[in-house]
Amino acid sequence: MTKNNRKRLPRKEQRAAFKRLLGTLRPYRLYIAVSLLAAAVSVAGQLLIPIETGRAIDQMLGKSGVNFPMIGKILLLIGLYIGLSAFAQWILGICNNRAAFHVARDLRDRCMEKIGHLPLSYLDTHPTGDLVSRVIADVELLSDGLLMGFTQFFSGILTIVGTLFFMLVVNWVIALVVICVTPLSLLVAAFIAKKTFRYFHDQSEARGGETALVSEHIDGMKVIHAFGWEEKSQAAFEQVDEELEKRALKATFYSSLTNPSTRFVNSVVYAGVVLAGSLNAILGGSITVGRLSIFLSYANQYTKPFNEISGVITEMQNALACASRIFEFLDAEEEVPDKADARVFAGHPEGQVLPAGSGGSSPVSDPNGNVPAIILDGHVALTNVAFRYVPETPLIERFSLEVRPGQRVAIVGPTGCGKTTLINLLMRFYDVNKGSIRVSGVDIRDVQRRSLRASYGMVLQDTWLKAGTIAENIAYGCPDAGREQIVAAAKEARAHGFICRLPNGYDTVIAEDGGQLSQGEKQLLCIARVMLSLPPMLILDEATSSIDTRTEMKIQEAFARMMQGRTSFIVAHRLSTIREADVILVMRDGHIVEQGNHDELLAAGGFYARLYNAQFEGMAI
């Protein structure tokens, strides 16, 4: 999330993003209008006070020459301006906050809502870090940059215009001095910024290099120790560090010239005003001491809005770029919604109902009661299925498979043969391009996704856990489960033992994505999660890959019990896991190349036999 990768948008897109943004701001337009008004009032007050101060000073001509009644009136006026301006500033702050934070909140809500409706194909192809940064960082930058920036920009412009106006009214000669010399400070600042840009670039390059080296060496510290490489590693680090030191010194020093330089230009302006004003005064011009004081305070303030505005403009451009990234995300094509008359599955041959969490509606009948529920018998049929992630690369072609209720299907084959893709299709994470998948004789596109997915219990190789307690994680599929049920499921998954050894047992809080747990332990928890919800069909994708073979054997017994009477799909590398399946599908390049049970396939002496023997030979040495 460095600034370097934030591209500036072309003007046209900027305008488009801005228009969309106005739509988002609509509900808060009152706040924005009030805040603009408040900005105007506050600026007016701030500019009028120096004028009144000058007028007051002009009423103090010298000993016994002070016009107290007049000064009293002026001071009262100043008091009024103070009150108005301060109140306006306060209102401005409050309105800005409300608009900014609420817009950010709304955008985040919409993004989250969006995530729920995006197809897996979008989520799989966009890096998580990038999406998170759109929802969090971009929204934050947008609300800070654009909304705060907008009022700042507005009051900056007002200040500049107001100052110019007042200065010209009071005395145009001195006004010209200020107007001509002040831009110098902007030029100086721009010049330095341009010069230092390269140094900053060099610095961030060196810093990136150092961070890379630090992560690599700290990550590999154990190896460095094992080989006594400490001195060499230190030397390598110091070399990088010294380079960074050199570049950082240049970047920091040159960029820190901005302040003194612009301050110097300001002193020149100040001296110019004093000179012009004083000479004007003694040559019989219109200037008085009080008016001179107005110029002096304006000269002090005049550069500020310029500097602010140039900062704000970059910030606003960044914010617009953020906005367009957010909108791009919000515009992403959503998954095809469930059909209006989509059906639901009723029960399971053994009479089990769907797990809790399938919403308020009873799973047995459709909420409207129009469409009869399908009785789920565990029959799965794939007919002529074709599927590709990318249109150019064919993956699954003319794939047909008939699974009878309660059958165990094992899928084997080399990496990239389409095993996991098959699961994506069964769960309807992706839709087939051609052909159809039917469960209990109904095309799964005619079924509510929720209902389809709830009828599968899924354990993936990628062990995802939520930040929360162990118990919450096991009960993820049925949040209403009681403690006894949770413990029973954990025992079944052989996870009870290690859970008890954790500091707070079932109430141990685990960090995002399992944190302190080992891969094997995480896998056991995922298995327990499915054991608890016990849906009518199962999908196990490398479910036990990180568990040692002995524990795996124990889990297999539980799996075997669970698979009794349930249609199951099992993807595994270990042949020991596969051997007991009713049907083994040997896949290669998206096709089924062989199909049969273990003994049949061995006897056939084909691809499966070769795969099996390769492992077997290795082991026998």
Added chain:
Amino acid sequence: MRFLLENLKIYRKEAILAPALKMLEAFFDLFVPLVTADIINNGIAGGNAEYIWIRTGLLILLGIFGLAASITAQYFAAKAAIGASASMRKGLFRHIESFGFGELDALGTGTLITRMTSDINQVQNGINLFLRLFLRSPFIVFGSVIMAFTISIPAAVCLLIAVPLLSLVIFGIMKLTRPRYRRTQEALDGVTTQVRENLTGVRVVRAFGREKSETEIFRSRNHLLTQKQLVAGRISALMNPMTFVLVNLALIAILKTGAAEIQLGNLAQGNVVALVNYLSQILIELVKLANLIVTVTRALASADRVQGVIDRKPVMQYGRALPDPDGVPVNVPAVVFDHVSLTYPGAGAESLSDIHFSAKIGSSIGVIGGTGSGKSSLVNLIPRFYDASKGSVRVFGRDVREYEKKALHGCVAVVLQKAQLFSGTIRSNLIMGRPDATDEELWEALRAAQADEIVKHKARGLDEPVEQGGRNFSGGQKQRLTIARALIAQPQILILDDAASALDYATDAALRKALRELPGNRTVFIVSQRASSVMACDEILVLDEGRIAEHGTHQELLRADGIYRDIYMSQFRKAGAAG
């Protein structure tokens, strides 16, 4: 803090000169309103153009002096801040390298990397700003008040009252908002976690049909965040109007007392202009001071975190013993575990309990067991990555705690589970254990490690570049290269800690065969979950929950019908039946 000061001391000259010069600049600044007042009171009143020209020249001169002082100061401040932080990084890196495995595990690599990079950066910014402002800003604030006293005592009293009130508002609001902004940050973290989890776990969320409840959780966290932001925002929105009111009330007071003083003839018009000028300088510097405090607090928190790492001293102390000058002793076992137990710091239970065995020189020892049975813990004690909490580990007849660090690591080489390469070339990675190895020796080791093909296929052979963390090599390639690296070190004891897990069975077998045929009387430990990897070993230790459950040769263990047989059968039932 101590560590920071030690490193800043190296740049003592710069660290003193920078604020001193900044103060000089401030000193010049303070004269500007006085000179202006002088021009107004004497130049304009006296109608003296020459006087005005000269004084304006003086104003410009003050500006030039200020510029020169300030630029020099900025240079010294940058030099001190950057020099000190570079030196901190070097010191911290050296310190981290002195850590044993225990400290590395306890602190975690992520933490250490953050300390090395962003924390020290934070410190650098803090020092830089501190050196520039910590004298200048208070000096201008107090200097302005003092200067005001030289102009008019009653008017100066107004400033004297305004300064503490302004400080109270600025620092008070900052103090009030800081904990609230922290809570905002925490709430934001909660929102971020929820988004990330829903993206990484999208399949599980959808499989269990939890989209709605996840969105609900998000919504409540998101609204909580907004609420916290509004609370913090409401307080900080008071800052601008309140300081504005205070400053301008002070202005009214100055005008009022100024008017009275002028009426009495104690003061001239120009002096009132100067007083107003001092007032606005005070406000500017107080705001700068507030920002300085924010940056410095942040930097101090970072410095504390760095100090926390520095304060953690490596617990392991090494002895002085060097290997026997007459070469490897022949009549002692290579490795002896004498009733060894190991409890990791902070762990509730022992990870290894009463491990007792000895390994003859030149023998091969297989270590097998389930996940978490203590296999890695056991072999990690041999090169003394950790210290046994009970009992003793002896290498060539001597307790490992008596050896000098280099000497011990010179005779024990470990190939860790996680294959780690460093950026450089294949050669630079291979020679880590023995920088003077010849090409012939490198190739011999590569052949034994089944890695010669990998290198042969590279355009530049041994000089093929390795990218950061070896990411241009696959897991299996990295494992084989790390095995070759260990062989090149020519250790008397070689430990392969699940080092072949990414290799297929055939390559694994070829590797083990090559290792057996290598010349020299090497003692080898092979840790694995695969029975096939250890079955040819002279002795197999079977671990279960941190204890040696069984030991013996493959045949003996099969006959014993215990855990080993279970493992073996679970991995290849048919092969067991056949052979």
